[in-house]
Structures are given as structure tokens and as C-alpha cells.
Amino acid sequence: MKHSKSFSLLEILFCLIILGIFGVGALYSITNLKRQDVSIQKFLLKNSSLYETELFINKMLSYAKADSIKIGNNTLSWQGYDKLFLSAKNNDKFMDFSLQTSSFNISLQHNNLYFNNTLLLHNVKVFDINIKDFNTDRILEYTLCTHICIQDFIFLENIEIEFDKL
Template sequence: MQRIKYSMNTKYGFSILEVLLAIFALGILGVSLMKSISALKAQNYKIQHFLVTNASLFETQLFINRHLGSIKPESIIIAPNNISWEQYDKLFIDTDKSEYMDFSLNTTKANLTLQNDNLYFNNAILLHNVKSMQFVREEINSHDILSYRICSINMCIADSILIEKVRQKMPTIKTGI
């Protein structure tokens, strides 16, 4: 009887030891899993921070390119930390006479200014933490090119825009022949 009782105590002892071993193993797995999850969260935060700060820089580049794409070449005025120009409102619009296109040469003034580490477009803030802005206009192989470089704290964007002259439609001369 004593032997059976001793064997039952040993059996329960091994069961408790197995449970403790399982809890210990789960604890080790849980700690390593929590470390992995916290590392992923930190990495996700860094990626999000990078995208937020740099996406606004690239969105600004797209915005500037869109506005400089319809620029009137004679109107460009480049000064330190400032560029102003006139841009065509509507270059390609449908006409009432079902012609392919009609050139409307109405323009709107635009201004891009760097002031107190902020970039302003027509006095509305466009981008924060801008450290430098440079615009250069040059002629290469008879092409008029406007290049720019805008730098924030840790990254720069640069692009070049081909400035095309808009040709007006020549008037037709009716002859009595």
C-alpha cells in the first residue's frame, strides 16, 4: 500500500514538473515573441515616419512640376529663395466648333517662396522644414530648361522642366483667287 501511495505521489510530482516545464517553455516563447512584435512595431514606426516626412517632399515635387509644366517662358523671375511666373490657365480646351483644340492664352501669376524654413506657394504653406531652394534656368541645345533643387532636413528633391513656347495659331488670309 505504501508503495502504491509512493508511486501516486511520484506520478503527481512528475505531472506538476511537466506543467512547470510547459509553462517555462511557453514563457520563453512568449518573451521572444513579444520582443519580435515590439521590434516590428518599432520598424513600422520608423517606416511610417520616413514615409510621412518624405512623401510630403515628393508630393511637393509633383505639385511644383504640375504648375511649372504650363509656364509662360517670358514671365519667369528667379531671385534668392523665390521664383515667380505666369502660367497658362487652359491650354487645351474643347471648342464649340468641334475643332481639335483651342489655345486660351489667359495666365495666372504664381509665386514659390522659401521663408523661415517653410515653402510657400502663393502665400499658402506648401512644405515645412525646407532648408534650401535653388532654381536655375539654362539653355541646352536650344532647349530652355528650368532646373530646381529643394532640400529638407535629411533629403533633397531635384528635377528639370523643359519650358516650351506656346505658338499661337496663325491667322488665315483669304484671297479672292
């Protein structure tokens, strides 16, 4: 029997069928990924301002003096450090030991959330704030709802140490 070094028609047909099966599977996967990407983008466009607001609140409360936090009717106010870090050469950061504070507040008015009287988020249905005490620890819990709800907890650490006067 004589064999040639070239591929036979049957072998080429077999390879094309295998490539076709893999190609259809890959196209199906790519289509599903595109569909999933579109749904994720819709979700993020619809909810990004809520999540950004949560991150902003957490950042601002991380600079708060724990003993200055006051909770009112749909309001949260505190004294926060203005500049904890000072810029220096080569983008290094140094602590600012002056520890100057400013007043900050977040309030819910007419279904809008305001930070220092500036609109932060609209169509807010719920802004609920509580402080829970566990032994010597304090935890601030807040719930923020538009058409979905986010609940977050912030550990309040009081770093001030009072010394007895001699």
C-alpha cells in the same frame, strides 16, 4: 510482402516535416515583408510632403509660359495658364484657346516654402533654382531640401511662334 493502400506512419511524418520546413520559410518571409512594409511606411510618412510638393511644383510649372519665368532671391515666379482644358459632357476635355494667364510664385521665407503666399512645405533648408540654356533649349533645375534633398529638371518648351509683320 503485403502493401496497404493507406499511408504509413513514416510517410505521414515525412510530409509533416516537409510542410514544417516550408511553413517556417514562409513565416520568415512574411515577417521580413511586414518589417519592410513598416520601414517603407515610416519613410513615406516622413517624406511624403516633400515628394508631394515636388509633384505639385512640376504640375504648376508645366502650365507656365516659358518666357515668363523669373528667378529671384529664393523666389520663382511665372505666368501660368489658368484653364488649358475645359470640361464638357461625358467628362471629355477640350482645349481652351483663350489662353488666359495668372501670376504664380513660389518663395522661401523663414525656412518655409510658400506658393502664392500659402504655406506649401515647412522646415525647408534649401530651395535653389537655375535655368540652363543648351543651344535653343532651356532647362529649369531646382533643388528642394528638408532633411533629404530632391533635385529635378523641367524642360521649358516655348510654344509661341512669332511671325514677321509684312
